[in-house]
Amino acid sequence: MPGPKDLDPSSSPRALLGAELRHAREKSGLSQEELGARLFVSGSFIGQLESGTRRMQPEYARLLDDVLDTEDFFRRNCTASAKSKYPEHFAQAAEAEGTAREIKEYASMLIPGLLQTPAYARAVCRAYQPTAPDDAIEELVTARMERARMLADPTGPVLWAVVDESALRRSTGGPGVMAEALRHLAHLMRENRVIVQVLPFEAGAHPAMQGCVKLMDFADAPSLVYLEGVGTGRVDDDPATVGRYRFYYELLMVAALSTTKSLSLIEKLAQNYAHGDHP
Template identity: 70%
Template sequence: MPGPKDLDPSSSPRALLGAELRHAREKTGLSQEELGQRLFVSGTFISQLEAETRRMQPEYARVLDEVLGTEDFFRRNCSAVAKSRYPEHFAEAAEAEAVATEIRQYAPTLIPGLLQTPAYARAVNRAYEPTAPEETISERTEARMARTRLLGDPTKPLLWAVIDEAALRRKTGGRAVMAEALHRIVDLAGQSRVIVQVLTFDAGAHTSMEGSLKLMDFEDAPPLVYFEGVGTGRLEDDPATVTRMRFTFELLTAPALSPQKSLALVQALAQDYAHEEHP
């Protein structure tokens, strides 16, 4: 099994903290599990801090400085990591998403963020915050579009999305916006950048009727699962939970249309929206 990769401290504040945490931990002779016990967290959590997939919180930074004898290094630098352009409940998940090698997602009510167009994202953000200033909506939309640039890499992350038919038929932003949004999904799939399956209404009851889920795998850190609700979000690294959610996703793919049939449906819906807009 390969050892941990050498992190680039110049790449981001989080990378700096991860590299310094690993260095300080190894210098004191503590394993990840032993250090986790001092913080009342798992060794997996320490691994994720070192690998940049989890954000260091101020309460952990204070204990790390005490346990590792780093004076106030982690406390001083923790604030730089805390700054984010994303809503607080989603910030840590977005940052983990940026370094994931594989993402598997079930989207029950809207097109996944990584697949959205600017117009669709703007319509979603405006619906979320109907009284927000236009500047706020523009900032939220730009942040979401920044996430989509992950798909500019020709090989990673792998994105496998199961999209509920409801998300494709809800006219978010109007027919023209929906036509553009669905054409983008078709284009990305045609470039072999994403795998998309549609869970049609005919599939009936399924394993994730309680809500959305997103599974993320990493090169050298344990996997995570992200649960999201209205204005809330939670990252979970418990191995049993991740395993159960992975099985849930696999069960979702079974009744969903094949990728080929899914794209045919998405393309047909896109054409319908375009035709309705320009009869």
């Protein structure tokens, strides 16, 4: 009897690999918890592999082949599912947000990627990689804009962002770029597509001062938190960890300006930048 075929990388390989994993697990008579125990991971981790919200790493592919008696199927197809147009440290988070039902994000020093304009994204990417070729920068910008297209879909995820005031006052790309970026942000808010609150300087110390936090909730998978630093990031599904950062985010929401006051401030700063002033 022929074995399973290689997955087609052009057909959402991660989703297909997850479906094959679910089929193999059920064929073996194992629950997600039982299979997770054999891999020394949680049942929710297996669920995220099956739903395609978590990338399958080579070490787990080898274990799955051994436990599920699938010869080398997962090992052969793991590479295809791991291909990504995003930086390695961010790839898993970027792909997970595409299937999220709700996203909550705190940004400390820049406008969140899903809310950026091309010119703003280009300035950010160039700052990260000052010696990179222009075509490499454009690839990053294109990938970021493709992510942002989810906001054009009325059935897409609910996005709630708390943006630090410093991100609005830091002239990224110059006054013209900032004016456009803030007008775009205000437009999304006025169209009721996103919820944005500004965390003002006067809020003082807060629990997310050391980095950015992204919480993602899904319809059919456990919640994730993504923590990011300079050139590094990690996704965590531990319920206690997710719960702790959810509490931190709630504290940020309470300390931030209301959506009405946030919109007024954003539009005022956009006007200042448009007049060539640095607010």
